[in-house]
Amino acid sequence: MPPAEPPLVEARGLARRYGAVRALRGLDLTLERGEVLLVLGPNGAGKSTLLRSLAGLLRPEAGTVSILGRPLTRDDPDARRPIGLLSHQSLLYDELTLTENLVLAGKLYGVPNTEARARAALEEQGLLDRAEARPRQLSRGMLQRAAIARALLHDPALLLLDEPFTGLDFIAADRLRALLATHATADRGVVIVTHHAAEAWDLVTRIGVLAGGQWLLEVPKPDDINAFQARYLELVRG
Amino acid sequence: MTADTDAARGIITRGVVLTLLGLLGIAVEMVLAIKFTPVEALQGPAQKIFYVHVPAAVMVLWVAVPLAAIAGLLYLWLHDPRLDRFAAASAEVGTMFCLVVIITGPIWARPIWGAWWTWDGRLTLTLFLFFLLLGYHTLRSAIRDPNERARFSAVLGGMGLVLVPFIHLSVYLWRGLHPKPIVLKPSAPSLPPEMLRTLLIGFAVTFIFYLGLVTLRYGIQLRDDLKEAADAA
């Protein structure tokens, strides 16, 4: 029997405070390849803190995060390589063209054939004709696609999404859902943080409800979204 | 929660007691300096200011500021908010002592050196230290996130720790008028015993005063932090 592969994400006892406010208190999370986790919760529940901790952008006060068995630490930058982050901010430089932005990202990740890869990524997102445009010249939907191109450039095994549907119209949101559906294959994992369960319901395999920096609920996706919504409201209000 | 608040109140009370003790001690030292210590033959009564100036200067340069910087660096390692609270308190009290040094210096210098201000090595160092401390407090006041505030001010403190010897060296080579250190010399202290006694008492009471103020400041900060936590919850 081959040795069991370590889980894609393994977080143990994550805790973090902002001054006096406790954003996370001893949170555990395990995500295997092929799973798509939806994280729900009211404002200030700790969703963004959780996501930034998983991305290695935030050092938890206590607890550890391992990606594919490799702990995220200051001294091991390569442990961050399997992570891709898509948020409502594009992470793109306004003064650089889309191509330049992607080529830079490619260099940072050590992607081979950077130029060709950047071009292919733009083509995938239907942005080839805007390759020389600056991010601020793009519409919200196009900007989101450019951000996706950047986030997926290095083919991350773990995709973290921080309220990715914010500011998107129906068409752009549908497009994003379709893209995520193709991306969420058996060898990748996705964590989606959002306010609205319905936005990503069809994509996900598990649901977590976060409040006060702890899981109120962490279950496989229930069958009925309406029953779940009612339960969610009850949980959060109670 | 109330236990923590009680603890904060206890620290504040201890701070007040220590501060008052320190003040009382300084008053005693003043009486001792003025009434029971001989007048220095060359400098006359102006030398009396030395009993305030020197302990305050030692407190800034060797206690308040280095401890603040070291506590900051320890914070970067351990991330314990108590270290940040202490660093901020010590820097604040240090700034006050630094001001005392800068004010008492010229008062003494005017009759003795014949000038309020000279660009003497240690004088200039103290002045720059004062500006570094002002920068430290300004930086703190401009950051809202407590973790960020603690980190950034610790970084500034660490950078300052490296800078200060260089400032000292560079202004020292600029020529110095300042009297040489008198107590901490390898040979026997060159101060008459009565003066030395008063000065040593000065060190002791100023240190108690420093401890009192730092404890007080620490306690107040702790109380405010707890209040903020209670409001947030």
Place this chain on the structure above:
Amino acid sequence: MVNALKLAFAIAGKDIRVELRTRTSLLSAAVFAVLVLLVFNFGRDPTAVATIDLAPTILWVTVSFASVVAMNRAFTVERENAAFDGLLLAPVPRESIYLGKYLANLAFVLVVEAIALPLFILFFNLDIVQALPGIILTLLLATAGFVAAGTVFSAMVVKTRFAELMLPLLLLPFMVPPLIFAVKTTAPLFAGRPLSSVVDGLRFLLVFDICIITVSVLLFTAVVDE
């Protein structure tokens, strides 16, 4: 190691490309330097003080103030669209990020100095051709140190209110040792003495650079790691 340097160059190259495209900080710093030189020219009595006596001071005050202007923008470009998160997220050592930002800042400040120095010679009618190598060496050594500190501080102040005011407040004390030694080193050079007479000053500047760069690299991580 080679890879860490390559990443640093990629980051520095990005900063330089952005700056060449906007020219905001380079241009304002250069104009600022020229203005300071002009103000100095009219702020002195040419019949009372010989230019050569004042020259080192004028050069160094101009350079230090213009440098602050040039460094102020270093991290504002990272703030747009949270682009800095993109750097921190990548498998790039923090030291490479620091080095990249440092090299870019160094390039900007050196460009401003390269503009200010000829104008300074021109405006004040100095005949210092034989001293020029020594003066350039001093400029390089003095700049390398305070830009290292400035890079750390500009990463901090970008997250504060009144960032533009905060940077000079924090950085100017760190300019004092290099400034004093640069003035001390350049004064004999202006007076026509050989480079060998100022070796001690250059050595001091080098030691200062090494110490400040080391502590800056070590502490930068603490600035960017939330």
